[in-house]
Amino acid sequence: MIRFVLPVLFSLVALPALAEVHIQKVTSPGGITAWLVEEHSIPFTALDMQFAGGASLDLPGKRGATNLMTGLLEEGSGKMDSQQFAKAEDDLAASFNYDVGDDTLSVSARFLSENRDKAVDLLRQSLVEPTFPQDAIDRVREQVLSIIASNKQDPGKIASTTFDKEAFGDHPYATSLNGTEESVKALNRDDIVTAWKNVMVKDRVNIAAVGDITPEQLGKLLDRLLGDLPTGGAALPGDAKLTLTPGVTVVPYDTPQAQVIWAQKGLDLNDPDFFPAYILNTILGGGSFESRLMKEVRVKRGLTYGVYSYLVDRDHADLWMGSVASSNDKVAEAIKVIKDQWGEIAKNGVTAEELANAKKYMTGEYPLRFDGNGTIASILVGMQHDGMPIDYPASRNDKIDAVTLADVNRVAKEYLDPDKLRFVVVGQPEGLKSTD
Amino acid sequence: MYLRLVAGALALAVVTGPARAADTADQVTDFKLDNGLEVVVIEDHRAPVVVQMVWYKVGAADEQPGVSGIAHFLEHLMFKGTDTMKAGEFSATVAANGGSDNAFTTQDYTAYFQRVAADRLPLMMKMESDRMTHLKLTPDVVDTERQVILEERAMRIDSNPQALFGEQLNAAQYLNSPYGIPVIGWRQEMEKLSLKEATDFYHKYYAPNDAVLVVAGDVTPDKVKELAQKYYGPIPANPDLGPRMRPQEPPQLAERRLTMRDARVAQPYVTRSYLAPERDAGDQQKAAALTLLSGLLGGTTGKLYEDLVVKQKLAVYASSYYSGTSYDDTTFGVYGVPAPGVTLEQLEAGIDKVLAQFLKDGVNQEDLDRLKMQIRAGQIYDRDDVDGLARMYGAALTSGLTVKDVQDWPEILDKTTPAQILAAAKEVLNRDHSVTGYLTPPDSDTGTDAPARVAAPTSGELTR
Numbered sequence: 001m002i003r004f005v006l007p008v009l010f011s012l013v014a015l016p017a018l019a020e021v022h023i024q025k026v027t028s029p030g031g032i033t034a035w036l037v038e039e040h041s042i043p044f045t046a047l048d049m050q051f052a053g054g055a056s057l058d059l060p061g062k063r064g065a066t067n068l069m070t071g072l073l074e075e076g077s078g079k080m081d082s083q084q085f086a087k088a089e090d091d092l093a094a095s096f097n098y099d100v101g102d103d104t105l106s107v108s109a110r111f112l113s114e115n116r117d118k119a120v121d122l123l124r125q126s127l128v129e130p131t132f133p134q135d136a137i138d139r140v141r142e143q144v145l146s147i148i149a150s151n152k153q154d155p156g157k158i159a160s161t162t163f164d165k166e167a168f169g170d171h172p173y174a175t176s177l178n179g180t181e182e183s184v185k186a187l188n189r190d191d192i193v194t195a196w197k198n199v200m201v202k203d204r205v206n207i208a209a210v211g212d213i214t215p216e217q218l219g220k221l222l223d224r225l226l227g228d229l230p231t232g233g234a235a236l237p238g239d240a241k242l243t244l245t246p247g248v249t250v251v252p253y254d255t256p257q258a259q260v261i262w263a264q265k266g267l268d269l270n271d272p273d274f275f276p277a278y279i280l281n282t283i284l285g286g287g288s289f290e291s292r293l294m295k296e297v298r299v300k301r302g303l304t305y306g307v308y309s310y311l312v313d314r315d316h317a318d319l320w321m322g323s324v325a326s327s328n329d330k331v332a333e334a335i336k337v338i339k340d341q342w343g344e345i346a347k348n349g350v351t352a353e354e355l356a357n358a359k360k361y362m363t364g365e366y367p368l369r370f371d372g373n374g375t376i377a378s379i380l381v382g383m384q385h386d387g388m389p390i391d392y393p394a395s396r397n398d399k400i401d402a403v404t405l406a407d408v409n410r411v412a413k414e415y416l417d418p419d420k421l422r423f424v425v426v427g428q429p430e431g432l433k434s435t436d
Numbered sequence: 437m438y439l440r441l442v443a444g445a446l447a448l449a450v451v452t453g454p455a456r457a458a459d460t461a462d463q464v465t466d467f468k469l470d471n472g473l474e475v476v477v478i479e480d481h482r483a484p485v486v487v488q489m490v491w492y493k494v495g496a497a498d499e500q501p502g503v504s505g506i507a508h509f510l511e512h513l514m515f516k517g518t519d520t521m522k523a524g525e526f527s528a529t530v531a532a533n534g535g536s537d538n539a540f541t542t543q544d545y546t547a548y549f550q551r552v553a554a555d556r557l558p559l560m561m562k563m564e565s566d567r568m569t570h571l572k573l574t575p576d577v578v579d580t581e582r583q584v585i586l587e588e589r590a591m592r593i594d595s596n597p598q599a600l601f602g603e604q605l606n607a608a609q610y611l612n613s614p615y616g617i618p619v620i621g622w623r624q625e626m627e628k629l630s631l632k633e634a635t636d637f638y639h640k641y642y643a644p645n646d647a648v649l650v651v652a653g654d655v656t657p658d659k660v661k662e663l664a665q666k667y668y669g670p671i672p673a674n675p676d677l678g679p680r681m682r683p684q685e686p687p688q689l690a691e692r693r694l695t696m697r698d699a700r701v702a703q704p705y706v707t708r709s710y711l712a713p714e715r716d717a718g719d720q721q722k723a724a725a726l727t728l729l730s731g732l733l734g735g736t737t738g739k740l741y742e743d744l745v746v747k748q749k750l751a752v753y754a755s756s757y758y759s760g761t762s763y764d765d766t767t768f769g770v771y772g773v774p775a776p777g778v779t780l781e782q783l784e785a786g787i788d789k790v791l792a793q794f795l796k797d798g799v800n801q802e803d804l805d806r807l808k809m810q811i812r813a814g815q816i817y818d819r820d821d822v823d824g825l826a827r828m829y830g831a832a833l834t835s836g837l838t839v840k841d842v843q844d845w846p847e848i849l850d851k852t853t854p855a856q857i858l859a860a861a862k863e864v865l866n867r868d869h870s871v872t873g874y875l876t877p878p879d880s881d882t883g884t885d886a887p888a889r890v891a892a893p894t895s896g897e898l899t900r
Contacts, residue, residue: 042816043816053859076847082746083746087737087806090737090807091810093814096742112816139752142776146752150702152702205556254699255595255700256594257590258559289515289528295524305585306591325591327587330587355529360532360534362533362534365534365536366534368483368535371483371822374820
């Protein structure tokens with residue numbers, strides 16, 4: 001366990017790469033492109049792919065189909081059933097991971113140089129020739145249903161589910177990608193096949209490879225791996241219309257410690273104010289012990305183990321969010337301190353010293369991220385999904401350094417507003433009531 | 437295998453055995469300073485990054501009775517200032533140098549680390565060596581931080597019925613070993629932890645002859661030796677540090693069975709842990725056999741999943757776990773999450789049947805070959821994660837093992853025979869040494885309906 005379990009979306013700012021990482025753009029003979037970092041010192045390759053759209057491509061009434069489909073890619077393909085596939089993967093000592101989010105379906109693979117072709121053939125089989133056998137559908141469906149049932153009893157999940165419903169209106173973001181008990185039970189094999197056709201298309205995938213492989217080898221690999229996938233896919237969803245209103249939502253739940261998330265409108269990665277906002281958030285609640293929220297809520301008052309704020313840049317919505325957990329008798333005070341801090345930084349801005357320290361931290365920490373094949377592949381595929389240029393890494397720290405105190409404090413004033421925050425509180429908070 | 441997206445902690449326990457077996461001898465250099473500080477250097481020059489970790493050979497299991505949680509509390513307080521640094525200044529300095537830092541505590545060790553650009557290593561050593569002997573605490577800081585650890589307990593344990601159940605299971609598993617007491621502490625004892633108890637613990641255990649320094653990344657052994665000598669070398673050894681002695685388990689003669697009912701449980705499950713031997717210096721054979729046994733029984737290609745989930749459909753998930761890196765006796769575990777309509781009794785009977793069948797049939801050579809292939813490959817993949825290697829060495833060296841033991845481990849695993857695995861299975865899978873637990877919602881007898889998410893057996897690592 002590292003420092004904190006950071007709110008997932010903080011990592012989105014794991015934008016770009018470092019000057020010393022030499023990224024090449026590779027185009028396969030068949031026209032598929034990927035970013036590559038050659039690193040021949042260890043005889044394996046990490047390969048990451050992201051198919052845009054993800055679970056937001058679920059058709060109306062079929063919520064959970066993409067998620068279930070993703071769970072089935074390794075559960076039967078070609079002539080293999082799930083056990084044969086898993087054993088074949090183990091025999092090669094390769095490792096394939098399939099995951100889905102609201103915006104992407106991602107596949108992460110690592111394989112040894114000594115049996116690269118066989119590993120790629122096996123991975124290809126799962127992506128291009130999945131068979132979705134009925135017994136596997138039934139088995140994985142039970143696993144998904146178990147997760148849905150557990151999430152209903154998990155205070156953190158209850159908080160995010162409640163929040164999404166209030167924030168995203170009729171957009172797919174408003175509901176869990178797992179689907180509901182009802183929607184998942186109703187899914188049949190055709191729905192799964194449709195979800196696969198809608199998401200897994202070769203013109204909507206970003207790819208990064210890092211490791212013991214040359215551009216020529218990667219080009220051939222890409223055609224072999226993905227060449228037989230179709231193009232097109234279902235239409236991507238439009239932007240979400242934020243239906244978030246200020247106030248407090250209390251969800252009563254019998255637990256000793258209340259789980260809280262809060263949010264207001266955020267801003268896009270491509271917004272000219274993004275970097276000032278990113279620095280501002282680091283100072284406000286960006287995950288280290290140096291943030292104002294951490295100092296005020298944890299260090300000075302002992303109201304929590306952890307409190308964080310983060311910029312959430314999803315493909316179709318931008319939020320400025322935060323989270324905290326605090327005992328039922330203390331959570332009202334924690335929320336008051338958070339709101340005060342949100343207002344204080346909006347009104348009076350940050351100091352020159354805070355800005356200088358934040359810049360030193362952010363520019364120093366940035367290159368440390370690029371420290372392993374698997375890590376770098378994952379960063380590079382995310383960069384492509386976010387539309388960053390391939391030479392972005394070299395200039396990223398300059399963008400941080402270029403931000404002025406006036407920029408940060410203007411952005412604080414323009415964006416942050418404690419009266420616009422919606423807090424969702426799950427627990428039995430003393431002294432807190434739901435508002436409209 | 438869909439559930440690995442969710443059942444993380446448990447799945448992890450399965451993976452950590454075989455996967456972490458790095459043959460990294462050519463990257464690793466170790467030496468000892470005159471004051472007893474052990475130093476391990478792991479080179480990886482791919483990126484200009486370095487991790488410094490100081491591991492103390494003291495954890496929650498070394499606490500005196502009545503002050504449970506003091507090892508972890510002290511870990512928090514180590515960030516609260518020294519004679520020359522203010523409270524919070526340590527982490528602020530690391531951050532201002534573009535680095536990150538933290539610490540973690542388990543039953544067997546307490547470790548502090550910083551991850552920084554390689555040229556900042558001297559400053560990190562200066563600060564870390566400073567707080568090895570110059571910690572300075574004030575009562576108000578201690579009072580506030582006590583509230584923080586109580587909130588941490590509320591978050592990790594009290595809000596989570598699976599974690600609460602894990603505490604109860606551990607307490608039942610160990611009749612005498614302090615492993616039965618949670619690392620974070622029992623709440624009523626945490627509430628009374630004092631400044632004096634923290635500083636007493638600190639003075640007793642924090643010394644160079646009770647610590648291991650691991651430096652990993654873009655460094656050379658010569659440079660580390662020079663810096664370690666400069667910063668840690670002048671700190672005197674603690675002459676009063678005695679041998680590490682803890683209460684040991686008596687013979688366990690009676691199987692224990694626990695049922696916990698909690699309204700927050702959406703998904704019942706059954707778990708069984710058996711007291712099991714750990715890796716000992718120069719004597720890792722039995723632990724190697726158990727590591728492989730866990731690989732054969734657990735995971736999606738293991739006997740439990742194959743039989744109970746895929747074939748019989750009694751479970752939505754089933755697996756096993758074992759991690760041999762431990763100072764004293766540890767546990768080997770199996771668990772299952774029932775499919776709808778299956779009771780915990782039925783699933784437990786199913787698990788017992790799989791175990792009995794395995795003991796009867798013995799090891800399938802193909803399955804073992806596949807596992808060993810993965811272990812060999814793990815030695816290649818492990819080299820990609822130098823932080824992970826640093827942790828592997830640090831944990832081993834504070835759990836009674838040596839650098840040689842770590843480096844011998846892959847070969848011991850590779851040479852382990854089916855007969856040795858079967859013998860270890862027969863010895864360990866004895867219900868007299870076991871605890872069986874049912875976690876269910878209150879209105880269910882033993883949990884019939886609904887599917888499940890499994891709770892981790894408390895992995896027992898806490899972070900600041």
